[in-house]
Structures are given as C-alpha cells and as structure tokens.
Amino acid sequence: MRRRFRWLIGTTATAAVVAPLAYVGYGLYSWDGRPVGVDCSKVMAFAGGSMPVQATGARCTSDNVPQEEGYTAEFRMPREDLAARLTAAFPRVRQGTGSATGLSFGNTHEANGPHPDGQAAELRLEAGYDSEGAALVRLRAFNS
Structure with a gap:
C-alpha cells in the first residue's frame, strides 16, 4: 500500500512541475514574433479613441509580444482639417x-503618470502627406 501511495505522490508532484514548464516551453517555441492582424475596434479601444471619419484602408496589427501589449493602426484620410479631426478622434x-x-x-x-484603466500608457500618432491630397496616418499604442 505504501509503495502505491509513494508512486501516486511522486507522479502527481512530477506532473505539477512538468506541466507548467511544458506549457511555457510550447508557447515560446510556437511564438514567431511577427505582428498579427487584429480587429481595429480593439486597437481603437486600447488607444482610447475612435477611427476618424473618412478614414479608409485601415489595417491593424498586434505586436504579438509576450507580457507587453502593443498595437499599430494604419489608415488613409483626406488632409483637410487633419489635425482637428485626429485630435477629435484621439482625445488623449x-x-x-x-x-x-x-x-x-x-x-x-x-x-x-496614470492613464485610463485598460488603455495604452503611450500613444504616438504620425501623419505623412502624399501628393494626392491625402495623409497616411500611423497610430502606435503600447505599454512600456
């Protein structure tokens, strides 16, 4: 009886140590570090803003980095009143x-300092002009 009890305790203890290590090892092994496409509404919520009116061609990605949340959104919009529309869409x-x-x-x-709970600690927004009267906007929202 004691022999079975020792075997059961030894097996359970081994599984309790090996299972989490295997889980973490598999996660690290399968992580490739490339950005992953995500829904832009998730990125906008994390940035504490909304997609600006007349924005087109939106493409949003997650940095796909363990333990740090970071997103990128790229979209095009007309240059007219660009600064005012971007500050209205992203009040932070x-x-x-x-x-x-x-x-x-x-x-x-x-x-x-403090930032709204569940939102990015840092936001960076850059808009580059093209020759067609439009702007390519790139938003970076991340926790550092």
Whole structure:
C-alpha cells in the first residue's frame, strides 16, 4: 500500500512541475514574433479613441509580444482639417511638430503618470502627406 501511495505522490508532484514548464516551453517555441492582424475596434479601444471619419484602408496589427501589449493602426484620410479631426478622434494625444511632410502627435505627458484603466500608457500618432491630397496616418499604442 505504501509503495502505491509513494508512486501516486511522486507522479502527481512530477506532473505539477512538468506541466507548467511544458506549457511555457510550447508557447515560446510556437511564438514567431511577427505582428498579427487584429480587429481595429480593439486597437481603437486600447488607444482610447475612435477611427476618424473618412478614414479608409485601415489595417491593424498586434505586436504579438509576450507580457507587453502593443498595437499599430494604419489608415488613409483626406488632409483637410487633419489635425482637428485626429485630435477629435484621439482625445488623449496632443499635436507636436508639424512640417511640410506631415504632423506628429503624442501623449508623453501621460507616459509615466496614470492613464485610463485598460488603455495604452503611450500613444504616438504620425501623419505623412502624399501628393494626392491625402495623409497616411500611423497610430502606435503600447505599454512600456
């Protein structure tokens, strides 16, 4: 009887140690580190904003990095009133630099302070102009 009891305890203890290690090992083995496509509504919620009116061709990805949440969204929109429409769509960002080639926005004032629960600690928004009167907008939302 004691022999069976020892065997049962030894098997259970081994399984309790090996199973989590195998799970973590499989996760690391199967992780390829490439960005993964995600629904843009998830990215907008994480960024604390919404897709701007007249945005087209939206493409959203997750960084696919363990233990850190990070997303990228890219879309096109008309240049007309671009700064005003982007700050309306993403109220947590403030306009930074502007040039003949585009605009830059950020929320660096929040980077080390509190931010809304479940939302990104840092936001970066860049808009580059093209020759057709449109802008390519790139949003980065992540926790550092």
